[in-house]
Amino acid sequence: MIVQTLEGRRAFIRENTRLQAPPHTPELRLHLADEITPIWKLTEEALEEIGLPPPFWAFAWAGGQALARYILDHPEIVAGKRVIDFATGSGIVAVAAMRAGAQSVLAADIDIFCEAAVGLNADANDVEIAFTDQNLLDAPPPPADVLLAGDICYERPMAEAVMAWLERGREAGASVLIGDPGRTYFPKDGLEKLAEYQVPTTRELEDLAVKRTSVWTLP
Template sequence: MIGADPESRRSFILAHTRLQFPPHTPELALHLADEITPIWRMTEEALEEIGLPPPFWAFAWAGGQALARYILDAPETVAGLRVLDFASGSGIVAIAAARAGARHVLAADIDGFCGAALALNAEANGVAVDFTDQDLLDQPPPEADVILAGDICYEKPLAERVMAWLDAGRSRGARVLIGDPGRSYFPREGLVRLAEYQVPTTRELEDMEVKRTAVWTFPSP
């Protein structure tokens, strides 16, 4: 069993992942797993808790890769600005924002492992990113110039809640960018598509080896 302290989780991640370069963002290095089932099972065993959600932090999902690619190719999107990366997972999007020159980046994810994964991945890329494990959906969106969210629409109730929260962030003045690989519950209506990519992935994670993935935003008021 491992504890909740960052050092225990850091050691677990180092033992069960390897430093890799996601195919759509090869300039970024992340500690990633090769297969989802073994690390999922090992996480449950290490925490002595069955029925945990998948270890999203251990993979570079298509929506996150697309959003990170967009930011790296258009650094003016975040340069000099305060950025929030919601449901950060591995931290790929937050790290891309930091690399692109954001003034401050806060990554948020309710999975405590994400904090340790983000710290390792930020270190591997030579950037600084802050982290919170608070459930930000329980409060108004924090002050930010840009809110980033990749792969957030896996389940219908959560997707509806997150999209309403992101819209509230837009209403408070933030620019919202969303990376989505065509999830069933992603509401394309009322959004503007900024870019589209063919993102290499694996059958471990998706139903095909290349996912058509887009970056979206809310229309200007």
């Protein structure tokens, strides 16, 4: 398998995506796919494994776009601070945080392709982003000033686990921001809405071409 190495995965991404600007954050450039089915099939073939989760790293999802937009428009939230971007995917939120002046960003994701995707997207935006493939939910959040999470509520168990983890981070003193386009399992109770956007997306990914998407915080 050519994707056994990090450089092999980087080559795979360069070959099967194109560098483009997400519609809600046109100042950023990311290696993104145009259609979900072909890239999903290609990742399964490359890893010789059927039934893999969708390649979240290959798209700029609505929650991530909204959260990235909010950070770019409010750089004081992350400027000079230590940031963790949970379930980073393409790294769009991590890139936005570094562009907004974060002291450091740790992007976390367990998908085998994410390290390569985040590295390529960091390079495309002239920023440096640290990466971990460890499941951060297995322990309290690492020391950080800001915890960021976009599009984390696709499934109930995952949503509940991540929200509990973010609560622990907030109790330890971190600010918490979440981007979500109204996923079924997103819990609004106890959260404060900071902003709402109409985020252009695609019917390839969502049920609507434009998703009403909000940024929330744990007060």
